[in-house]
Amino acid sequence: MNNFISNSNNAENNGYNLSNELLIRHKFDLPGRTISLSVNTGINRKNTEKNILSMNEYFETGQSSLDTINQQTKQLTTGYNISSNLVYTEPVGEEAQVQASFNVNLSRNKSDKKTNSFNLISQNYDDIDSLLSNEYQNDYSTMRGGLSYRYRTDELNISAGVSYQHSLLDGNQFFPTKHQTGKLYKALLPNARVTYRFSESSNIRFNYFANTNPPSISQLQNTVDNTNSIFLSTGNPELKEEFSHRISLRYLNTNLQSGSSFFAMLFFNYIKNDVGNITINASKDTLLPSGVFLQKGSQLTYPINFNYSYSIRSFINAGFPVNFIKSNINFNTSLNLNLTPGQVNEIINYSKSYSIGQGIMVSSNIGEDLDFRLSYTPTFYITRNDKQIDLNKEYFVHNASAGFYFLFFNKVFIRSDFAYYFNQGISLDLKREYFLVNSSIGIKLFENNSGEIRFDTFDMLDQNRSLNRTITESYIEDRTTIVLQRYFMLSFVYNLRVFGG
Numbered sequence: 001m002n003n004f005i006s007n008s009n010n011a012e013n014n015g016y017n018l019s020n021e022l023l024i025r026h027k028f029d030l031p032g033r034t035i036s037l038s039v040n041t042g043i044n045r046k047n048t049e050k051n052i053l054s055m056n057e058y059f060e061t062g063q064s065s066l067d068t069i070n071q072q073t074k075q076l077t078t079g080y081n082i083s084s085n086l087v088y089t090e091p092v093g094e095e096a097q098v099q100a101s102f103n104v105n106l107s108r109n110k111s112d113k114k115t116n117s118f119n120l121i122s123q124n125y126d127d128i129d130s131l132l133s134n135e136y137q138n139d140y141s142t143m144r145g146g147l148s149y150r151y152r153t154d155e156l157n158i159s160a161g162v163s164y165q166h167s168l169l170d171g172n173q174f175f176p177t178k179h180q181t182g183k184l185y186k187a188l189l190p191n192a193r194v195t196y197r198f199s200e201s202s203n204i205r206f207n208y209f210a211n212t213n214p215p216s217i218s219q220l221q222n223t224v225d226n227t228n229s230i231f232l233s234t235g236n237p238e239l240k241e242e243f244s245h246r247i248s249l250r251y252l253n254t255n256l257q258s259g260s261s262f263f264a265m266l267f268f269n270y271i272k273n274d275v276g277n278i279t280i281n282a283s284k285d286t287l288l289p290s291g292v293f294l295q296k297g298s299q300l301t302y303p304i305n306f307n308y309s310y311s312i313r314s315f316i317n318a319g320f321p322v323n324f325i326k327s328n329i330n331f332n333t334s335l336n337l338n339l340t341p342g343q344v345n346e347i348i349n350y351s352k353s354y355s356i357g358q359g360i361m362v363s364s365n366i367g368e369d370l371d372f373r374l375s376y377t378p379t380f381y382i383t384r385n386d387k388q389i390d391l392n393k394e395y396f397v398h399n400a401s402a403g404f405y406f407l408f409f410n411k412v413f414i415r416s417d418f419a420y421y422f423n424q425g426i427s428l429d430l431k432r433e434y435f436l437v438n439s440s441i442g443i444k445l446f447e448n449n450s451g452e453i454r455f456d457t458f459d460m461l462d463q464n465r466s467l468n469r470t471i472t473e474s475y476i477e478d479r480t481t482i483v484l485q486r487y488f489m490l491s492f493v494y495n496l497r498v499f500g501g
Helices: none
Strands: 003-027 034-060 063-092 096-119 124-128 134-152 156-175 179-199 202-213 231-233 242-255 260-281 299-322 327-344 347-364 370-385 393-408 412-424 433-445 451-458 465-471 476-482 487-494
Touching: 134 179
Parallel strands: 231 299, 260 327
Antiparallel strands: 003 034, 034 063, 063 096, 096 124, 096 134, 134 156, 156 179, 179 202, 202 242, 242 260, 260 299, 299 327, 327 347, 347 370, 370 393, 393 412, 412 433, 433 451, 451 487, 465 476
């Protein structure tokens, strides 16, 4: 069974975001005794107008049915937030400090979405579709108080504490029906930080903190998005907030005499009540309890809470100088793992995606007038699913780049950048490799070279494109996008250099 869809849509968006911060801090005569108050505010507004014209053909045994969608959606999304944080510190001896904090946060987001179908009689978009329209307001407020203890010496810096958070999530739907959802959450949020300095050039850092994340208004709003009429999506006003534990470990060692360095990082994030997606595939014409009608072969996706998800990221970099070419060479290795839950009909699937990358970069250290850079990073990706094994995939992505800069006669300069991308294992229907070359030539101006006139050529080979792979619990999507390609630019640059004597 195959369905056919011809879809044309366009959208216009306009809006703004404004934010500011006010900080007041006072130090008392006693060293280590301080008090500070910070206040943050923000507002946002987004206005969207979208038109959809879609012709859909649904095939069944021996027959087909046609469905045409011609509609206009206008959506206004507004919001504001205000938060304040009061912090008081008190010394305990010469090397320790106690900190007390109290935080209050309030945010309100409102979405008014109206979808109208084209009226053949009036020849206007004035036939409102209540299933695709929604007016929703989401209020989220938190109060958090905490205590922490900090101990500091020349080598060791330790802090540990815990906060109690009381949060209220209040959702109100005003259209097409009135509905209210109120949720109260209480949580203990521990935190810990440790920094140990082995020497002036070597240290290790450990960080842990717990945090909550409320669902967004788009996730809570239960109006249907039919931009693609075969793949519908909607929200879920019954979502709970996520609770995450984040751990990071970093080690740094540098040798100033030899110029070598070593850096290692490990990051772990565990999310309880993770917000993921459930997908309902219609094997026959189905009317869901929410009132959404699914044609045979179409699907509906909406968010729900799963027990957990987690991600692990690691990165190692080692660098040292190569004197005979007056350059530095760096080797870096990355290992990543993501576990993502999802559900298709009644089956819960856990998708694990792994990536292993090994890179090398050579960067020159010749001088200010001559500079070059070479790098190459192959990355191997693996996807494994415990239920939908047909989505298991492996593929390579190769990235190489080079850069060159040369200043001569102390006034004229040339610059060139080169990038190469190639993937091995992604769909053969997509363009799997491209070259990107940018170059420029310019002249330095004025006595101290503070100004310059430069002529740039971007994407000289006219090959620039975007290729993305999206891995979910129910499908893998390869998507290529034609982006801004070859263009030229003439520019004047002036650097303001004011340094105190």
